[in-house]
Amino acid sequence: MSATAVNVHADDHAHDHGHHHKETFITKYIFSQDHKMISKQYLITGLIMGVIGITMSLLFRMQIAWPGESFGIFEVLLGKWAPDGIMDPNIYLALVTIHGTIMVFFVLTQGLSGTFSNLLIPLQIGARDMASGFMNMLSYWMFFLSSVIMVISLFAEAGPAAAGWTIYPPLSALPQAMGGSGLGMTLWLVSMAIFIASSLLGSLNYVVTVINLRTKGMSMTRLPLTIWAFFVTAIIGIVSFPVLLSAALLLIMDRSFGTSFFLSDIFIQGEVLHYQGGSPVLFEHLFWFLGHPEVYIVLLPALGITSEVIATNSRKPIFGYRAMVASILAIAFLSTIVWGHHMFISGMNPFLGSVFTFTTLLIAIPSAVKAFNYITTLWKGNLQMNPAMLFSIGLVSTFITGGLTGIILGDSALDINVHDTYFVVAHFHLVMGISALYGMFAGIYHWFPKMFGKMMNKNLGYVHFWITAICAYGVFFPMHFVGMAGVPRRYYTNTNFPMFDDLTDIQVVMTVFALIAGAAQLIFAWNFIHSIFYGKKATQNPWKSNTLEWTTPVEHIHGNWPGAIPEVHRWAYDYSKTNENGDYVIPGQDFVPQTVPLQENEEEMNH
Amino acid sequence: MTALLTIIVLILVAIAIWQMTKMFELSQVKADNSQVANDKDNRLNGYLMFAFLIFIYLLTIFSFWKWGNVVLGTPASEHGSDYDNLMFISMALIFFVQIITQALLHYFAFKYHGKKGQKALFYADNDKLEFIWTIIPVITLAGLILYGLYTWTNLMDINDEDDPIVIELYAQQFNWKARYAGQDNVLGEANVRLIEIDKNNVIGIDESDPYGKDDVVSQSELHLPVNRKVIFKMRSQDVLHSAYMPHFRAQMNCVPGMITQFSFTPTVTTQEMRADQGIQDKVKHINELRADRRANGEDAEPWEFDYILLCNKICGSSHYNMQMKIVVEEEDEFNAWMEQQKTFGEEMAAAN
Numbered sequence: 001m002s003a004t005a006v007n008v009h010a011d012d013h014a015h016d017h018g019h020h021h022k023e024t025f026i027t028k029y030i031f032s033q034d035h036k037m038i039s040k041q042y043l044i045t046g047l048i049m050g051v052i053g054i055t056m057s058l059l060f061r062m063q064i065a066w067p068g069e070s071f072g073i074f075e076v077l078l079g080k081w082a083p084d085g086i087m088d089p090n091i092y093l094a095l096v097t098i099h100g101t102i103m104v105f106f107v108l109t110q111g112l113s114g115t116f117s118n119l120l121i122p123l124q125i126g127a128r129d130m131a132s133g134f135m136n137m138l139s140y141w142m143f144f145l146s147s148v149i150m151v152i153s154l155f156a157e158a159g160p161a162a163a164g165w166t167i168y169p170p171l172s173a174l175p176q177a178m179g180g181s182g183l184g185m186t187l188w189l190v191s192m193a194i195f196i197a198s199s200l201l202g203s204l205n206y207v208v209t210v211i212n213l214r215t216k217g218m219s220m221t222r223l224p225l226t227i228w229a230f231f232v233t234a235i236i237g238i239v240s241f242p243v244l245l246s247a248a249l250l251l252i253m254d255r256s257f258g259t260s261f262f263l264s265d266i267f268i269q270g271e272v273l274h275y276q277g278g279s280p281v282l283f284e285h286l287f288w289f290l291g292h293p294e295v296y297i298v299l300l301p302a303l304g305i306t307s308e309v310i311a312t313n314s315r316k317p318i319f320g321y322r323a324m325v326a327s328i329l330a331i332a333f334l335s336t337i338v339w340g341h342h343m344f345i346s347g348m349n350p351f352l353g354s355v356f357t358f359t360t361l362l363i364a365i366p367s368a369v370k371a372f373n374y375i376t377t378l379w380k381g382n383l384q385m386n387p388a389m390l391f392s393i394g395l396v397s398t399f400i401t402g403g404l405t406g407i408i409l410g411d412s413a414l415d416i417n418v419h420d421t422y423f424v425v426a427h428f429h430l431v432m433g434i435s436a437l438y439g440m441f442a443g444i445y446h447w448f449p450k451m452f453g454k455m456m457n458k459n460l461g462y463v464h465f466w467i468t469a470i471c472a473y474g475v476f477f478p479m480h481f482v483g484m485a486g487v488p489r490r491y492y493t494n495t496n497f498p499m500f501d502d503l504t505d506i507q508v509v510m511t512v513f514a515l516i517a518g519a520a521q522l523i524f525a526w527n528f529i530h531s532i533f534y535g536k537k538a539t540q541n542p543w544k545s546n547t548l549e550w551t552t553p554v555e556h557i558h559g560n561w562p563g564a565i566p567e568v569h570r571w572a573y574d575y576s577k578t579n580e581n582g583d584y585v586i587p588g589q590d591f592v593p594q595t596v597p598l599q600e601n602e603e604e605m606n607h
Numbered sequence: 608m609t610a611l612l613t614i615i616v617l618i619l620v621a622i623a624i625w626q627m628t629k630m631f632e633l634s635q636v637k638a639d640n641s642q643v644a645n646d647k648d649n650r651l652n653g654y655l656m657f658a659f660l661i662f663i664y665l666l667t668i669f670s671f672w673k674w675g676n677v678v679l680g681t682p683a684s685e686h687g688s689d690y691d692n693l694m695f696i697s698m699a700l701i702f703f704v705q706i707i708t709q710a711l712l713h714y715f716a717f718k719y720h721g722k723k724g725q726k727a728l729f730y731a732d733n734d735k736l737e738f739i740w741t742i743i744p745v746i747t748l749a750g751l752i753l754y755g756l757y758t759w760t761n762l763m764d765i766n767d768e769d770d771p772i773v774i775e776l777y778a779q780q781f782n783w784k785a786r787y788a789g790q791d792n793v794l795g796e797a798n799v800r801l802i803e804i805d806k807n808n809v810i811g812i813d814e815s816d817p818y819g820k821d822d823v824v825s826q827s828e829l830h831l832p833v834n835r836k837v838i839f840k841m842r843s844q845d846v847l848h849s850a851y852m853p854h855f856r857a858q859m860n861c862v863p864g865m866i867t868q869f870s871f872t873p874t875v876t877t878q879e880m881r882a883d884q885g886i887q888d889k890v891k892h893i894n895e896l897r898a899d900r901r902a903n904g905e906d907a908e909p910w911e912f913d914y915i916l917l918c919n920k921i922c923g924s925s926h927y928n929m930q931m932k933i934v935v936e937e938e939d940e941f942n943a944w945m946e947q948q949k950t951f952g953e954e955m956a957a958a959n
Contacts, residue, residue, distance in 0.1 A: 089924045089925065089927065090924045093921065093923075093924070093926070163921060164921045168846075168847050168920075168921075169846075170845065170846045170847070170863055171846040171847060171921065171922060171923065174845075174846070177780065177845060177846050177922075177923055178923045178924060263863070263864070264863060264864025264865075265798060265799045265800070265844075265863055265864045266799065266844065266845055266863050266864075267779075267799035267800075267802050267811070267844045267845065268780070268844070268845040268846075270804065272799055272800050272802070277864075278864065279862070279864060279865065280847055280862055280863065280864070281862060281865070314719075314727060315721070315727040316727045316728065316729065316730065317729065317730070317731040318731075319730065319731065319732070319733075320731075320732055320733075320737050321731065321732070322732075323737050345849065345858050345859050345860055346860050346862070347841075347859065347860050347862045347865060347867035350759065350760070350763035353759060353763070354756050354759060354760065357752065357755060357756060357759065358752055358756070361748045361751065361752050361755075362748070364744060364748055365741060365744045365745055365748065368740065368741075368744040369737065369740060369741055369744075371708065372708075372737075372740045373737075374712075375708065375711050375712050375715060376730075376736070378712070378715040378716055378719060379715050379719065379728075379730075380719060380727065380728035380730065381715075381719045381721075381727045381728075382719065382721045382722070382725045382726065382727040383649065383653070383716060383719050383720050383721050384643075384644045384649060384721045385644045385648050385649045385651075385652035385653065385720060385721065386643065386644045386648075389644075390652060393656065393712065393713075393716050396712055397663075397709060397712060397713070400704075400705065400708050400709065400712070401705060401709070404701040404704060404705055405701065407697055407700070407701060407748075407751065408694070408697050408698070408701070411693070411697065411751065411752075411755040411759075412755065412756075412759045413690065413693060413755050413756075413758040413759040413762060414690070414693060414694055414697060414755065416690070416762070416856060416857065416858050417679075417690065417853060417856045417857075417858060419849075419858055419919070420849060420851075420858075420919045420920060421919070455641070455642035455643075456642065457630065457642060458642045458643070458644060458648065459630040460627060460630050462648070462651075462652065463626050463627075463630060466655060466659075469659065470659075470662065473662070473663060473666055474666070477666055477667070477670060478670050478674060481670060481674040481675075481677055481678065482677075484677075484678040484679065485677045485678050485679060486679050486851075486853030486854075486917075488851065488917060488918070488919040490921045490926060490927075491926065491927035492924075492926070492927040493927055494927070496927060496928040496930065497915065497917070497930065498893060498897065498907075498910035499889075499893070499910075499912070499915065501893045501896050501897060501910070502677050502889065502892055502893050502896065503674075503677055504896070506674055506677070512615065515615070515616060515619065516619055519616075519619045519620055519622075519623045520623065522620075522623055522627075523623055523626065523627055526627055527627075535642075536640055536641070536642055539641075542641070542642075542643055543643070573731065575727065575729070576726060576727040576728070576729050577729045578729060590726075590727070
């Protein structure tokens with residue numbers, strides 16, 4: 001129905017209720033075109049990929065802390081790649097590579113953005129569904145297919161892709177250079193090509209939906225910040241993902257059809273290859289033209305979720321709404337012209353390095369504005385410490401800690417000596433990895449009642465947050481010191497350099513924290529699954545929130561609202577708003593939902 | 608060690624399960640089962656937020672106390688002190704901002720934790736405030752950008768002033784080679800297509816180029832004369848590598864198909880660096896650790912400090928062991944070492 005229904009004007013739609021198509025199990029749960037079901041499919045696929053990605057990180061962390069030790073778990077999980085339980089150097093690189101790929105793309109891009117854009121865009125702008133339900137379904141199933149291919153690639157005979165998640169050629173192009181660059185890399189590229197198509201279908205849908213399907217009264221300046229973030233994220237995706245696709249296609253041609261886009265003058269395993277005239281630096285440019293915006297594709301949705309969660313749970317409007325929107329736009333724009341800071345020492349012209357240093361450090365300004373605005377939102381609030389709120393505050397904390405070291409890495413001169421060391425690993429894990437994961441957790445805890453009609457257990461949520469928060473700092477704060485000591489990333493072991501011997505204890509500390517953090521996620525997994533089936537039934541608006549999604553019934557229905565689509569009369573952040581006499585606008589209630597018309601004597605905020 | 612790890616993991620899993628069941632039971636018993644935070648939760652988590660702030664501070668202090676000495680220490684090149692200065696200023700700024708913002712964030716989270724009946728302040732905008740915290744980063748970053756770019760431009764200005772010595776760093780899976788330009792200080796033409804392993808022309812120097820005759824290829828160590836500017840020309844024969852010389856604050860990728868370059872002046876000889884107090888402490892500490900490992904039957908010879916060239920771009924299975932020793936020595940020592948090396952012309956003559 002939705003494919004036609006969304007084309008019908010909102011007012012007419014109310015009339016055509018009651019004659020639903022018969023839904024079979026397959027159309028309802030599998031090939032569903034309903035955005036709420038698709039969002040759940042994204043979430044669960046993303047979480048399963050997350051389990052794989054995080055498990056991989058624990059395995060290679062154990063290898064770094066206790067290099068060359070034999071572990072039964074290695075033998076069980078890695079099979080022939082860990083003879084007698086001792087990890088092979090090739091599989092170490094593969095684990096690092098696939099961990100990065102899965103976490104960045106499959107968990108934090110589609111798992112996060114796919115889940116919450118799908119769930120929240122129609123619900124928060126007051127639409128019956130996405131602009132194209134069919135494209136939305138297609139997007140999910142292409143994502144599913146790419147996930148399956150990525151997982152299958154792990155079983156390639158010569159090993160999965162292992163050239164790092166950035167798959168720089170020639171290493172990724174030549175099976176002679178490493179086993180993982182054979183079938184494993186082919187599958188990686190195929191999987192990513194499908195993934196990009198999926199992401200583009202999704203992004204186009206999000207953009208069109210936000211532009212066209214806003215309900216009456218929902219002007220752009222009344223949009224919740226979540227929607228702004230998803231909207232801009234989708235635009236960045238549309239601008240940058242195609243470039244990665246072209247890089248992947250050219251790489252496929254170099255690998256399979258003998259072209260020389262990225263390869264030149266290569267002598268390997270006793271013979272000269274025919275490649276002539278290509279440049280690996282070109283690949284780096286193409287890769288990072290997506291790769292850097294990708295950081296914000298991951299981060300902006302998390303920041304959007306955080307804005308909403310912090311405002312709701314502080315019982316205060318988000319501070320500086322317009323500045324927040326401007327920051328999102330500024331970050332989005334700048335994010336597409338800073339990619340070169342990954343390439344200061346790639347051999348490109350140093351003058352380019354100067355330009356990229358300039359644009360990169362500029363991005364610190366909107367980021368700082370956002371951080372300060374979050375802090376000010378907390379000030380003089382009435383903070384409701386729900387698990388989602390804790391994760392949001394945690395996000396601001398790691399965003400600051402991780403973001404600050406960006407000032408060092410973005411400075412071309414300083415980058416020289418910390419480039420590709422653990423300092424970088426610490427930086428981006430805090431600022432985008434952990435922060436985006438916190439955003440994802442915040443979103444799950446906050447909108448779980450909307451997704452599943454049940455409440456998650458808050459006490460388990462508290463335990464989950466506090467263990468995770470302590471361990472995240474425990475892993476990544478000391479890691480900066482390892483980087484400052486000059487330890488390169490992606491080393492299977494550091495034992496060949498006696499100068500790194502005094503770092504052994506840091507490595508053990510980090511790994512122990514990582515293992516505890518990994519175990520803490522089991523609490524979340526239990527809470528998540530248990531609550532779906534046995535959680536307390538949710539009320540319609542458990543967090544006393546203003547946004548439109550909480551005006552829909554707890555039970556999901558096709559088309560979201562049983563009657564007419566609600567009209568919007570105000571922005572999303574009228575929390576604790578008072579009249580001149582000091583009383584709440586609605587007596588006895590500290591929030592005014594967006595559907596409530598302006599009251600007498602009430603002044604609308606200038607938005 | 609394996610046993611220890613297994614025990615740790617088991618304990619953690621046990622704790623996790625215990626906590627899960629306990630929390631679950633607790634939540635079942637409680638009368639208020641709405642799963643929305645109440646005043647008690649707000650208070651508890653508010654205090655925990657404050658505790659977390661203290662945790663961050665303590666972790667910072669502890670890390671500096673425990674691991675502050677593992678970092679690289681005295682720079683061994685002329686630009687190294689500029690680099691370290693810039694790093695120090697940036698770090699100081701970062702810690703200043705970090706300490707204040709984390710304090711505000713967590714203190715507010717603690718101070719304003721929710722209470723029934725507490726009224727939040729409706730405070731949506733303040734242009735003046737927002738202007739202030741936009742303009743402060745702008746000014747600070749402008750300063751940092753200018754200082755950074757000044758340093759970068761100086762560093763990357765690779766020229767022939769001050770009679771530099773030209774050395775080629777040649778990377779391959781998984782070792783380094785160094786080629787000295789010889790008497791004429793000009794490197795002979797080279798290309799991987801000219802490699803002839805059986806003639807020992809391992810890096811493809813053009814035999815017909817007269818500039819190449821006096822070139823010297825070192826496959827074991829990289830020797831540098833102290834206080835003389837070096838221009839490194841980097842090549843790679845197979846995949847990307849990165850020539851990383853952390854003690855000299857120097858790094859540049861080696862890219863197949865093109866020549867990249869980096870230049871610096873070493874200022875501290877290996878001997879002098881071994882006498883450096885920071886390095887001596889580090890060596891002493893590491894040798895104690897290695898003595899312990901030897902006592903456990905591991906192969907860990909006592910270590911003597913040396914400069915090192917590492918590969919810092921993932922390049923394959925033995926990426927973690929692609930290294931070359933760097934020796935910085937006085938000019939006469941360097942010349943004496945050079946005398947012992949065979950030139951490319953001599954080697955080819957021997958092969959033919």
